[in-house]
Amino acid sequence: MTTPTAEYAADLRTETWEALGTTVVVRLTGAASPDAIAAVKDELDAIDAAASRFRPESELSRLNALSARGGGTVETSPLLAGAVRLAIRAAEVSDGTVDPTLGAALISLGYDRDFSLLDAIAPHAPVDADIRIVVQQRHVARWADVVVHDDPPRITVPAGVMLDLGATAKALVADRAARRAHGAAGGGVLVSVGGDIATCGDAPAGGWAIHVTDDHRDGPSAPGQTVSISSGALATSSIAARRWRHDGRAMHHILDPRTGLPVRGPWRTVSVAAATCPDANIAATAAVVLGDHAPAWLDEHALPARLVALDGTVRTLSGWPR
Protein backbone atom coordinates (compact mmCIF):
# COMPACT_ATOMS: atom_id res chain seq x y z
CA MET A 1 0.00 0.00 0.00
CA THR A 2 1.56 3.31 -1.06
CA THR A 3 1.50 6.62 0.75
CA PRO A 4 -1.79 8.44 0.19
CA THR A 5 -1.95 11.74 -1.58
CA ALA A 6 -4.52 14.19 -0.35
CA GLU A 7 -6.56 16.73 -2.29
CA TYR A 8 -8.82 19.33 -0.73
CA ALA A 9 -11.20 21.16 -3.01
CA ALA A 10 -14.70 22.52 -3.16
CA ASP A 11 -15.56 21.12 0.24
CA LEU A 12 -14.52 17.68 -0.87
CA ARG A 13 -11.59 15.80 0.59
CA THR A 14 -9.95 13.23 -1.61
CA GLU A 15 -7.26 10.70 -0.81
CA THR A 16 -5.68 8.39 -3.36
CA TRP A 17 -3.30 5.47 -2.94
CA GLU A 18 -2.42 2.10 -4.38
CA ALA A 19 -3.75 -1.12 -2.87
CA LEU A 20 -4.88 -4.54 -4.10
CA GLY A 21 -2.82 -3.95 -7.24
CA THR A 22 -4.98 -1.01 -8.25
CA THR A 23 -5.88 2.58 -7.38
CA VAL A 24 -8.04 3.44 -4.40
CA VAL A 25 -9.80 6.81 -4.17
CA VAL A 26 -11.78 8.03 -1.17
CA ARG A 27 -13.75 11.26 -1.45
CA LEU A 28 -15.56 12.80 1.51
CA THR A 29 -18.04 15.66 1.63
CA GLY A 30 -17.49 16.46 5.26
CA ALA A 31 -14.46 17.37 7.25
CA ALA A 32 -11.28 15.40 6.85
CA SER A 33 -11.70 12.19 8.76
CA PRO A 34 -8.68 10.05 9.56
CA ASP A 35 -11.09 7.51 11.02
CA ALA A 36 -12.90 7.18 7.69
CA ILE A 37 -9.63 6.64 5.82
CA ALA A 38 -8.50 4.14 8.44
CA ALA A 39 -11.76 2.25 8.06
CA VAL A 40 -11.28 1.99 4.31
CA LYS A 41 -7.72 0.74 4.72
CA ASP A 42 -8.87 -1.77 7.27
CA GLU A 43 -11.41 -3.17 4.81
CA LEU A 44 -8.80 -3.33 2.04
CA ASP A 45 -6.34 -5.17 4.28
CA ALA A 46 -9.05 -7.59 5.37
CA ILE A 47 -10.15 -8.52 1.85
CA ASP A 48 -6.52 -8.88 0.77
CA ALA A 49 -5.83 -11.29 3.61
CA ALA A 50 -9.01 -13.24 2.93
CA ALA A 51 -9.45 -13.34 -0.84
CA SER A 52 -6.13 -12.74 -2.60
CA ARG A 53 -5.26 -15.47 -5.10
CA PHE A 54 -1.62 -14.40 -5.04
CA ARG A 55 -0.92 -14.49 -1.33
CA PRO A 56 -0.03 -18.05 -0.29
CA GLU A 57 -1.18 -17.37 3.25
CA SER A 58 -4.59 -15.98 2.28
CA GLU A 59 -7.72 -17.88 3.16
CA LEU A 60 -8.58 -18.22 -0.51
CA SER A 61 -5.18 -19.74 -1.30
CA ARG A 62 -5.70 -22.28 1.47
CA LEU A 63 -9.16 -23.05 0.11
CA ASN A 64 -7.78 -23.57 -3.40
CA ALA A 65 -5.02 -25.77 -1.96
CA LEU A 66 -7.68 -27.86 -0.24
CA SER A 67 -9.47 -28.26 -3.55
CA ALA A 68 -6.22 -29.32 -5.22
CA ARG A 69 -5.82 -32.02 -2.57
CA GLY A 70 -9.21 -33.48 -3.32
CA GLY A 71 -11.67 -30.96 -1.90
CA GLY A 72 -13.44 -30.74 1.42
CA THR A 73 -14.94 -28.30 3.90
CA VAL A 74 -13.06 -25.69 5.85
CA GLU A 75 -14.05 -23.09 8.40
CA THR A 76 -13.45 -19.55 7.14
CA SER A 77 -13.82 -15.96 8.18
CA PRO A 78 -17.24 -14.39 7.69
CA LEU A 79 -15.59 -12.07 5.14
CA LEU A 80 -14.38 -14.86 2.86
CA ALA A 81 -17.68 -16.68 3.24
CA GLY A 82 -19.45 -13.50 2.18
CA ALA A 83 -17.08 -12.96 -0.74
CA VAL A 84 -17.57 -16.51 -2.00
CA ARG A 85 -21.31 -16.27 -1.51
CA LEU A 86 -21.32 -13.08 -3.55
CA ALA A 87 -19.23 -14.76 -6.29
CA ILE A 88 -21.71 -17.64 -6.46
CA ARG A 89 -24.56 -15.15 -6.61
CA ALA A 90 -22.77 -13.39 -9.46
CA ALA A 91 -22.69 -16.66 -11.39
CA GLU A 92 -26.29 -17.39 -10.48
CA VAL A 93 -27.75 -14.05 -11.56
CA SER A 94 -25.65 -13.97 -14.72
CA ASP A 95 -26.40 -17.61 -15.57
CA GLY A 96 -22.72 -18.43 -15.32
CA THR A 97 -21.27 -15.63 -17.42
CA VAL A 98 -19.47 -14.26 -14.35
CA ASP A 99 -17.82 -17.47 -13.21
CA PRO A 100 -15.65 -17.53 -10.05
CA THR A 101 -14.20 -20.94 -10.96
CA LEU A 102 -12.07 -19.60 -13.82
CA GLY A 103 -8.92 -19.50 -11.68
CA ALA A 104 -7.30 -22.46 -13.43
CA ALA A 105 -8.11 -21.00 -16.85
CA LEU A 106 -6.48 -17.69 -15.87
CA ILE A 107 -3.38 -19.55 -14.73
CA SER A 108 -3.18 -21.52 -17.97
CA LEU A 109 -3.28 -18.16 -19.78
CA GLY A 110 -0.28 -16.94 -17.82
CA TYR A 111 -2.05 -14.92 -15.13
CA ASP A 112 -0.40 -16.95 -12.39
CA ARG A 113 1.13 -14.19 -10.28
CA ASP A 114 0.45 -10.62 -9.26
CA PHE A 115 -0.36 -8.55 -12.31
CA SER A 116 2.59 -6.23 -11.70
CA LEU A 117 4.89 -9.19 -12.39
CA LEU A 118 3.36 -10.08 -15.77
CA ASP A 119 4.50 -8.97 -19.20
CA ALA A 120 1.92 -6.20 -19.31
CA ILE A 121 1.05 -4.59 -22.62
CA ALA A 122 -0.32 -1.18 -23.40
CA PRO A 123 -4.02 -0.82 -22.62
CA HIS A 124 -4.81 0.30 -26.11
CA ALA A 125 -2.70 -2.16 -28.06
CA PRO A 126 -4.86 -3.90 -30.66
CA VAL A 127 -6.77 -6.86 -29.37
CA ASP A 128 -5.58 -10.02 -31.08
CA ALA A 129 -8.22 -10.86 -33.63
CA ASP A 130 -7.54 -14.52 -33.34
CA ILE A 131 -6.53 -15.90 -29.98
CA ARG A 132 -5.97 -19.56 -30.69
CA ILE A 133 -4.04 -20.99 -27.87
CA VAL A 134 -3.87 -24.41 -26.37
CA VAL A 135 -5.28 -24.44 -22.89
CA GLN A 136 -4.26 -27.29 -20.68
CA GLN A 137 -7.78 -28.25 -19.84
CA ARG A 138 -11.12 -27.12 -21.13
CA HIS A 139 -12.96 -25.03 -18.54
CA VAL A 140 -15.94 -26.68 -16.90
CA ALA A 141 -18.15 -24.46 -14.79
CA ARG A 142 -18.17 -25.75 -11.22
CA TRP A 143 -19.50 -22.77 -9.29
CA ALA A 144 -22.69 -24.60 -8.38
CA ASP A 145 -20.60 -27.24 -6.60
CA VAL A 146 -19.17 -24.69 -4.16
CA VAL A 147 -21.28 -24.40 -1.02
CA VAL A 148 -21.14 -21.76 1.70
CA HIS A 149 -22.43 -22.77 5.14
CA ASP A 150 -23.42 -20.59 8.07
CA ASP A 151 -22.86 -20.75 11.83
CA PRO A 152 -19.94 -21.07 11.80
CA PRO A 153 -19.04 -19.92 8.30
CA ARG A 154 -17.60 -22.80 6.29
CA ILE A 155 -17.01 -23.40 2.62
CA THR A 156 -17.14 -26.72 0.80
CA VAL A 157 -15.12 -26.99 -2.38
CA PRO A 158 -15.00 -30.00 -4.68
CA ALA A 159 -11.77 -31.34 -6.08
CA GLY A 160 -10.06 -29.45 -8.84
CA VAL A 161 -11.83 -26.09 -8.52
CA MET A 162 -9.70 -22.98 -8.34
CA LEU A 163 -11.64 -19.93 -7.23
CA ASP A 164 -10.76 -16.46 -8.44
CA LEU A 165 -12.78 -13.71 -6.77
CA GLY A 166 -11.16 -10.82 -8.60
CA ALA A 167 -14.32 -9.93 -10.47
CA THR A 168 -16.43 -9.32 -7.41
CA ALA A 169 -14.12 -8.90 -4.40
CA LYS A 170 -13.08 -5.35 -5.31
CA ALA A 171 -16.70 -4.32 -5.71
CA LEU A 172 -17.56 -5.95 -2.41
CA VAL A 173 -14.81 -4.11 -0.55
CA ALA A 174 -15.78 -0.80 -2.16
CA ASP A 175 -19.31 -1.18 -0.80
CA ARG A 176 -18.15 -2.27 2.65
CA ALA A 177 -15.54 0.48 2.85
CA ALA A 178 -18.01 3.19 1.80
CA ARG A 179 -20.45 2.11 4.50
CA ARG A 180 -17.78 2.02 7.19
CA ALA A 181 -16.29 5.34 6.14
CA HIS A 182 -19.73 6.90 6.22
CA GLY A 183 -20.20 5.53 9.70
CA ALA A 184 -16.92 7.07 10.78
CA ALA A 185 -17.11 10.42 8.97
CA GLY A 186 -20.84 11.00 8.95
CA GLY A 187 -20.96 12.83 5.63
CA GLY A 188 -21.17 11.63 2.07
CA VAL A 189 -18.54 9.12 1.01
CA LEU A 190 -17.37 7.82 -2.33
CA VAL A 191 -14.94 4.90 -2.48
CA SER A 192 -13.37 3.75 -5.73
CA VAL A 193 -11.38 0.53 -5.86
CA GLY A 194 -9.92 0.27 -9.31
CA GLY A 195 -12.85 2.12 -10.83
CA ASP A 196 -15.52 0.13 -8.99
CA ILE A 197 -17.27 3.00 -7.25
CA ALA A 198 -19.56 2.83 -4.21
CA THR A 199 -21.21 5.74 -2.45
CA CYS A 200 -22.86 6.15 0.92
CA GLY A 201 -24.54 9.11 2.56
CA ASP A 202 -25.55 12.39 1.00
CA ALA A 203 -23.88 13.28 -2.28
CA PRO A 204 -22.39 16.75 -2.75
CA ALA A 205 -24.42 19.35 -4.65
CA GLY A 206 -24.61 18.24 -8.24
CA GLY A 207 -23.83 14.65 -7.33
CA TRP A 208 -20.64 12.64 -7.50
CA ALA A 209 -18.85 13.41 -10.76
CA ILE A 210 -17.51 10.25 -12.38
CA HIS A 211 -15.60 10.01 -15.64
CA VAL A 212 -16.08 6.67 -17.40
CA THR A 213 -13.36 5.51 -19.74
CA ASP A 214 -11.49 2.38 -20.85
CA ASP A 215 -8.90 2.26 -18.09
CA HIS A 216 -9.26 3.91 -14.70
CA ARG A 217 -5.56 4.76 -14.74
CA ASP A 218 -6.00 6.95 -17.82
CA GLY A 219 -7.37 9.79 -15.73
CA PRO A 220 -10.26 12.21 -16.18
CA SER A 221 -8.93 13.67 -19.43
CA ALA A 222 -9.07 10.33 -21.27
CA PRO A 223 -11.75 9.87 -23.94
CA GLY A 224 -15.03 8.97 -22.31
CA GLN A 225 -17.95 10.66 -20.61
CA THR A 226 -18.41 12.42 -17.29
CA VAL A 227 -21.64 11.66 -15.50
CA SER A 228 -23.04 12.35 -12.08
CA ILE A 229 -24.65 9.95 -9.63
CA SER A 230 -26.50 10.94 -6.49
CA SER A 231 -26.46 7.52 -4.83
CA GLY A 232 -25.75 3.87 -5.47
CA ALA A 233 -22.77 2.65 -7.41
CA LEU A 234 -21.10 2.55 -10.78
CA ALA A 235 -18.60 0.06 -12.21
CA THR A 236 -16.81 -0.41 -15.48
CA SER A 237 -15.41 -3.55 -17.09
CA SER A 238 -13.09 -3.34 -20.05
CA ILE A 239 -10.98 -5.63 -22.16
CA ALA A 240 -8.67 -2.66 -22.75
CA ALA A 241 -7.34 -2.83 -19.21
CA ARG A 242 -5.29 -5.44 -17.34
CA ARG A 243 -3.76 -6.95 -20.42
CA TRP A 244 -0.60 -9.01 -20.70
CA ARG A 245 1.32 -11.05 -23.22
CA HIS A 246 1.47 -14.83 -23.04
CA ASP A 247 3.05 -17.06 -25.66
CA GLY A 248 3.35 -13.99 -27.87
CA ARG A 249 -0.35 -13.22 -27.76
CA ALA A 250 -2.24 -10.37 -26.14
CA MET A 251 -4.44 -11.51 -23.27
CA HIS A 252 -6.98 -9.75 -21.11
CA HIS A 253 -8.59 -10.74 -17.86
CA ILE A 254 -12.26 -11.11 -18.80
CA LEU A 255 -12.72 -14.74 -19.76
CA ASP A 256 -15.62 -16.35 -21.53
CA PRO A 257 -16.70 -19.35 -19.43
CA ARG A 258 -17.85 -21.04 -22.63
CA THR A 259 -14.27 -21.25 -23.86
CA GLY A 260 -12.02 -20.41 -20.91
CA LEU A 261 -10.36 -17.84 -23.19
CA PRO A 262 -10.37 -14.04 -23.21
CA VAL A 263 -13.68 -12.69 -24.45
CA ARG A 264 -13.81 -11.80 -28.12
CA GLY A 265 -17.06 -9.88 -28.29
CA PRO A 266 -18.31 -6.62 -29.75
CA TRP A 267 -17.77 -4.51 -26.60
CA ARG A 268 -14.53 -2.95 -25.47
CA THR A 269 -15.83 -1.26 -22.33
CA VAL A 270 -19.12 -1.41 -20.43
CA SER A 271 -20.11 0.89 -17.55
CA VAL A 272 -23.18 0.14 -15.45
CA ALA A 273 -24.93 2.01 -12.63
CA ALA A 274 -26.71 -0.06 -9.98
CA ALA A 275 -27.92 0.12 -6.41
CA THR A 276 -24.79 -1.60 -5.14
CA CYS A 277 -21.23 -1.85 -6.37
CA PRO A 278 -21.27 -5.66 -6.68
CA ASP A 279 -24.41 -5.47 -8.81
CA ALA A 280 -22.84 -2.84 -11.05
CA ASN A 281 -19.67 -4.89 -11.35
CA ILE A 282 -21.50 -8.15 -12.07
CA ALA A 283 -23.62 -6.51 -14.74
CA ALA A 284 -20.68 -4.77 -16.42
CA THR A 285 -18.63 -7.96 -16.59
CA ALA A 286 -21.58 -10.06 -17.70
CA ALA A 287 -22.33 -7.56 -20.47
CA VAL A 288 -18.80 -7.84 -21.86
CA VAL A 289 -19.14 -11.62 -21.92
CA LEU A 290 -22.69 -11.65 -23.30
CA GLY A 291 -21.67 -9.62 -26.33
CA ASP A 292 -24.53 -9.05 -28.74
CA HIS A 293 -27.05 -10.19 -26.14
CA ALA A 294 -25.88 -7.67 -23.53
CA PRO A 295 -28.19 -4.75 -24.44
CA ALA A 296 -31.33 -6.88 -24.12
CA TRP A 297 -30.09 -8.39 -20.87
CA LEU A 298 -29.20 -5.03 -19.33
CA ASP A 299 -32.48 -3.55 -20.49
CA GLU A 300 -34.35 -6.45 -18.94
CA HIS A 301 -32.76 -5.60 -15.60
CA ALA A 302 -33.41 -1.85 -16.06
CA LEU A 303 -29.75 -1.12 -15.46
CA PRO A 304 -28.47 2.17 -16.89
CA ALA A 305 -25.44 1.32 -18.98
CA ARG A 306 -22.95 2.69 -21.48
CA LEU A 307 -21.42 0.24 -23.92
CA VAL A 308 -18.43 1.11 -26.07
CA ALA A 309 -17.90 -1.07 -29.12
CA LEU A 310 -14.49 -2.12 -30.39
CA ASP A 311 -14.62 0.67 -32.97
CA GLY A 312 -15.48 3.28 -30.33
CA THR A 313 -19.18 3.50 -31.10
CA VAL A 314 -21.15 4.27 -27.94
CA ARG A 315 -24.55 2.84 -27.03
CA THR A 316 -26.46 3.94 -23.94
CA LEU A 317 -29.32 2.12 -22.23
CA SER A 318 -32.00 2.47 -19.55
CA GLY A 319 -31.66 6.16 -18.87
CA TRP A 320 -27.90 6.54 -19.11
CA PRO A 321 -27.37 10.08 -20.46
CA ARG A 322 -26.19 10.46 -24.04
Place this chain on the structure above:
Amino acid sequence: MSRSKRASTVARRDAGLRRLRTLNRVLIGAAVAGTALLTDVAAHAFPGHKRVVTRTTNAPAPATSTSRPHASRHHRRHHARHHAHPALRPPAHAPTTSTQSAPAPTTTQSAPAPTTTQSAPAPVVTTSAPAPAPTPAPVVSGGS
Protein backbone atom coordinates in the same frame (compact mmCIF):
# COMPACT_ATOMS: atom_id res chain seq x y z
CA MET B 1 -32.36 -92.46 -40.50
CA SER B 2 -32.94 -93.99 -37.15
CA ARG B 3 -35.18 -92.34 -34.64
CA SER B 4 -32.32 -91.70 -32.22
CA LYS B 5 -30.14 -90.12 -34.90
CA ARG B 6 -33.01 -87.83 -36.01
CA ALA B 7 -33.55 -86.73 -32.40
CA SER B 8 -29.88 -85.92 -32.04
CA THR B 9 -29.97 -83.74 -35.18
CA VAL B 10 -33.01 -81.86 -33.89
CA ALA B 11 -31.30 -81.31 -30.55
CA ARG B 12 -28.20 -79.90 -32.24
CA ARG B 13 -30.35 -77.61 -34.40
CA ASP B 14 -32.25 -76.32 -31.34
CA ALA B 15 -29.03 -75.73 -29.49
CA GLY B 16 -27.66 -73.75 -32.44
CA LEU B 17 -30.84 -71.66 -32.61
CA ARG B 18 -30.55 -70.87 -28.90
CA ARG B 19 -26.94 -69.74 -29.34
CA LEU B 20 -28.01 -67.54 -32.26
CA ARG B 21 -30.80 -66.00 -30.19
CA THR B 22 -28.41 -65.27 -27.32
CA LEU B 23 -25.88 -63.80 -29.71
CA ASN B 24 -28.57 -61.59 -31.27
CA ARG B 25 -29.59 -60.28 -27.86
CA VAL B 26 -25.99 -59.49 -26.93
CA LEU B 27 -25.44 -57.72 -30.24
CA ILE B 28 -28.63 -55.66 -29.89
CA GLY B 29 -27.77 -54.72 -26.31
CA ALA B 30 -24.25 -53.75 -27.28
CA ALA B 31 -25.54 -51.67 -30.18
CA VAL B 32 -27.96 -49.79 -27.92
CA ALA B 33 -25.29 -49.19 -25.28
CA GLY B 34 -22.77 -48.15 -27.90
CA THR B 35 -25.20 -45.69 -29.45
CA ALA B 36 -25.94 -44.17 -26.06
CA LEU B 37 -22.25 -43.89 -25.28
CA LEU B 38 -21.46 -42.26 -28.61
CA THR B 39 -24.37 -39.84 -28.20
CA ASP B 40 -23.14 -38.80 -24.76
CA VAL B 41 -19.57 -38.35 -26.01
CA ALA B 42 -20.77 -36.27 -28.95
CA ALA B 43 -23.01 -34.15 -26.74
CA HIS B 44 -20.09 -33.27 -24.49
CA ALA B 45 -17.58 -32.84 -27.29
CA PHE B 46 -19.23 -29.88 -29.01
CA PRO B 47 -20.42 -26.68 -27.39
CA GLY B 48 -23.73 -26.62 -29.20
CA HIS B 49 -25.54 -23.64 -30.66
CA LYS B 50 -26.56 -20.43 -29.02
CA ARG B 51 -30.22 -19.85 -28.66
CA VAL B 52 -32.12 -16.80 -27.58
CA VAL B 53 -34.37 -17.22 -24.59
CA THR B 54 -37.15 -14.71 -24.37
CA ARG B 55 -37.99 -13.88 -20.80
CA THR B 56 -40.86 -11.86 -19.44
CA THR B 57 -40.00 -11.82 -15.79
CA ASN B 58 -37.25 -10.09 -13.92
CA ALA B 59 -35.55 -13.40 -13.34
CA PRO B 60 -31.81 -13.16 -13.52
CA ALA B 61 -30.78 -15.28 -16.50
CA PRO B 62 -29.21 -13.62 -19.51
CA ALA B 63 -30.51 -13.95 -23.03
CA THR B 64 -27.79 -16.35 -24.04
CA SER B 65 -27.70 -19.99 -23.16
CA THR B 66 -25.33 -22.73 -24.17
CA SER B 67 -25.00 -26.29 -23.06
CA ARG B 68 -21.48 -26.28 -21.65
CA PRO B 69 -20.28 -23.29 -19.75
CA HIS B 70 -22.96 -22.94 -17.18
CA ALA B 71 -23.68 -25.17 -14.28
CA SER B 72 -26.15 -27.92 -14.90
CA ARG B 73 -29.87 -27.27 -14.78
CA HIS B 74 -30.03 -29.55 -11.78
CA HIS B 75 -27.38 -27.53 -9.97
CA ARG B 76 -29.07 -24.27 -10.78
CA ARG B 77 -32.35 -25.59 -9.45
CA HIS B 78 -30.55 -26.78 -6.35
CA HIS B 79 -29.00 -23.38 -5.80
CA ALA B 80 -32.23 -21.58 -6.48
CA ARG B 81 -33.91 -23.77 -3.91
CA HIS B 82 -31.32 -23.36 -1.19
CA HIS B 83 -30.06 -19.82 -1.75
CA ALA B 84 -32.17 -16.75 -2.33
CA HIS B 85 -30.35 -14.78 -5.03
CA PRO B 86 -32.11 -11.49 -5.51
CA ALA B 87 -31.92 -10.05 -8.98
CA LEU B 88 -29.55 -7.25 -9.82
CA ARG B 89 -30.92 -3.98 -8.48
CA PRO B 90 -30.95 -0.81 -10.57
CA PRO B 91 -30.02 2.50 -8.94
CA ALA B 92 -32.64 4.78 -7.41
CA HIS B 93 -31.75 7.35 -10.06
CA ALA B 94 -29.98 6.93 -13.37
CA PRO B 95 -26.75 8.89 -13.85
CA THR B 96 -27.09 12.37 -15.25
CA THR B 97 -24.80 14.36 -17.46
CA SER B 98 -22.19 16.17 -15.47
CA THR B 99 -20.94 19.56 -16.48
CA GLN B 100 -17.64 18.71 -14.91
CA SER B 101 -15.24 17.05 -17.28
CA ALA B 102 -11.68 17.83 -16.30
CA PRO B 103 -9.81 19.16 -13.33
CA ALA B 104 -10.15 22.90 -13.14
CA PRO B 105 -6.97 24.92 -12.88
CA THR B 106 -6.04 26.06 -9.42
CA THR B 107 -7.03 29.70 -8.87
CA THR B 108 -5.52 32.20 -6.52
CA GLN B 109 -7.91 35.06 -7.03
CA SER B 110 -8.64 37.24 -4.05
CA ALA B 111 -11.89 38.86 -3.14
CA PRO B 112 -12.38 42.60 -3.80
CA ALA B 113 -11.64 44.89 -0.93
CA PRO B 114 -14.68 45.69 1.15
CA THR B 115 -16.22 49.13 0.70
CA THR B 116 -17.24 51.34 3.57
CA THR B 117 -19.59 54.27 4.09
CA GLN B 118 -17.94 55.55 7.19
CA SER B 119 -16.37 58.94 7.02
CA ALA B 120 -13.33 57.83 8.82
CA PRO B 121 -10.44 56.80 6.68
CA ALA B 122 -10.97 53.39 5.33
CA PRO B 123 -8.78 50.80 6.92
CA VAL B 124 -6.11 49.36 4.77
CA VAL B 125 -6.94 45.84 3.76
CA THR B 126 -3.92 43.67 4.14
CA THR B 127 -5.44 40.25 3.80
CA SER B 128 -7.48 38.75 1.04
CA ALA B 129 -10.43 36.44 1.46
CA PRO B 130 -9.62 32.77 1.11
CA ALA B 131 -9.60 31.65 -2.51
CA PRO B 132 -12.51 29.47 -3.52
CA ALA B 133 -11.50 25.87 -3.62
CA PRO B 134 -10.98 24.43 -7.10
CA THR B 135 -13.45 21.98 -8.44
CA PRO B 136 -11.99 18.53 -7.95
CA ALA B 137 -11.42 16.25 -10.89
CA PRO B 138 -14.09 13.61 -11.36
CA VAL B 139 -13.30 10.18 -10.03
CA VAL B 140 -12.47 7.81 -12.87
CA SER B 141 -14.29 4.55 -13.49
CA GLY B 142 -12.61 2.31 -16.02
CA GLY B 143 -11.34 -1.19 -16.39
CA SER B 144 -8.79 -2.29 -13.82
